[in-house]
Amino acid sequence: MFQRDRAVLRPWTVACGLMLTMGAVAGAQDTRQVVEPKIPSACVKLEPHLKGALREQDEEKLDTERIQKAIDGCKPGMAVELLRGTAASGYFLTGPLEMREGVTLLIDKDVTLYGSRDPKVYETPNPDAKPGDPIKCGTSMPRPAAFPVQLAATAAARRGGCRPLITINDAKNVGIMGDGTIDGRGYAKILGKDYSWWQMARKAQPTDDLYFNPRLIQANHADGLVLYRVHLNNSPNFHVGVNNTNGFTAWGVHLQTPTDKSLDARNTDGIDPGTSQNITVAYSWIDNGDDNIAIKQGVSHMSVIHDHFYSGHGMSIGSETVLGQSYLVVHDLVEDHTSSGIRIKSNVKRGGPAHDLIYKGVCMKDVPIPIAISPYYTNQTVEPFEDPKYTGDKIPDYKGITLQDIYSETPGDVLIAGLNDEHRTQVMLQNVTIKGIKPSQVHLFYDDLTVRSPGTNIPLRESANPTVKLVGDGEKAVEQVDPCAGKFVPMQ
Template structure:
């Protein structure tokens, strides 16, 4: 291995030997040369004028929005510089509605400062008064926040950024002004009948090449935390994402980081603990690296469920998953599937993960994958090929699913030095090729075809097993 160093952190890239493997590895990642981002100098400093105590604003401060002064500072700032939010005279809080980032400008939130999202859905409404409401009887297969703006938006701008050691809090658990429920309660209320509901998101980047999140802490997103679309070059480095901050609170549909229709993406040295997929790669993503991260509560390292325009060339290297529902998760079905190929997962530690591997064409909206074909009809066919899983350890037995849709669309996976002893395997229409390190998952009761490496029996782990000592550490 070699390291490309930034100023304190590093991006790890491994050289893989074997016919075709070096070429696959070189292509299955962000094609940029990545170094740690650098916080730019400030063009202006805004002092906090509000005080939050025990993470709460005084009720009398709820109308004292800082939106206009923050936006004016962003508009006036020169590219290559930052608008800095700073604690002042004991005050530690800003309150804002939607903000638009500008090209080359960084929103810098200092340590000790929290930027709180307004609880008034009218501040985010895109017209028609839909934001913060449920449209009963209007079904959709994937609930979306149409009708609301995001708290922070990078739209058609290059090299915008959000940085700093402060916090952005979406207050998803707080009651909305004018309504008797919170963002999260609204989402849960809409679930039984799959009703359309309208919720804001925390950060959204659209056609925002070079967008960066650095060291920032994200709490209690109203819906998804970070959504990136149509972007060439997105970096999340040293991000700390925790939702809900009060354990036991129901925070439905609060995905961590969701890229779509984008390329050259790196998520590195970050900590993600949330109420849905920790990372969910949506359709149209190529050349993405997920390097040296820690996941806690959440649904794991996911691709899908929308994959109809394809996903390819992903590298996940150095991941610890602690109490996620899934580990390596690829989910879709015939109403939204497509080609997913050239993926490498390596150097991964898991514990208390229900589905350490879940590769499924049977997705029905559930938290963990079912093992049987729901017999949906559609022509968007999930097709999973060129998947390498190597140097992976799951210390707690779970359920492994490796399945293809049919004989014409067999899932193709290579397992090399994979230890998940005691896990129960499920699958059909899949071919598993054994690497020289082998694996200890018993696939004998499945319909999965196993192709052993030369001189190696199927289902034998030859080791040495990847070492996970010291990997499981508290959320930071």
């Protein structure tokens, strides 16, 4: 039976008071009053048919129909609960599931819901397909010349590809909750192939081929969506994508990919909202193979509060910014060996406005590029430190960025750049410390920088060139006891 009241969660409830008063502390953010979610009562409880170790023959015993029938028949406001049952080790194995309005999928502790590795069950219906045509899911293809990166997912849906493991489409107030695990098995060989989902993705990278992998959770028009306490592991592609949604909360989510650190998991973003507003990601733990969070275009009023990031590419905006991003607050974030820390990335092929962005109370350790505010994105893990001279008319334009109480325990590069004199990047720095940073590690172009007391230890004046305007005393940040002491803890 699922435990609905655990002592370990009580501090979260108390800490929620910080969330409700963040507007006074850190500026614009999610406009809702967000509180810790509650787990609903179960309309039906399912026990696993599969027990012991996951086996090859289990692909013929999928739980898809049984779980989907329970979701379809559940009343709004209630949950379909997946139980461990009497087995010492029980699990569920499923193909794609579709959530219904107001229904929660509740996964008990010690229960795992695995995704099938059969590409046929994920294949997106293609109205133009002929009998005998090969399926696209689980395959790759050269990218057509007139095929922008940002349209890949849409085109895949039109022309065949992979459905997500869990879809929320035109359904409000859906929940995915519990202390159990959803495992996408990106490490497993695709049925009928000699490669895994991740191996296919990595092989496609050098030539920028299209490849078709399922996402773990994809939501569209899903107002009121809640992810709570659930563990999301080993997605073949992005873990959580949310589009066209007003009101999305991820609270206490534990996201880890790959769980086996000897493996390589390309393009496995953690949480990616796009064309949405009023979003909160709180008290969550993200350790993955790409951006920990990537805020896509058209997102406004988002709060990222009291989170821990591990392997990944950091707290990112972009690379698509055509429709803009605005009114973001990142507060009390710990980043431990991410490749970048605070990252805003775009270029003239996919850029647009990003403004009113507040980063406050960010702790970093072993982050090679603690700050990267860049119009130079080249589809790589990190941005280059100079303009790649792309041509395009979709201009990145960054304004109203606040960096306050930022601390990196280890040295790293800082890139703050505008595209040109007509599109200058505007940043305010206050109490920003990158320990051990050298002038050669600071890269500034077309910036309007304001430094407020107690300043920053970043050698801005030594590194500034004629395209940079610097206002403020520029004094070094006040030497202080490490404000991040005790915050770097193991992934949970």
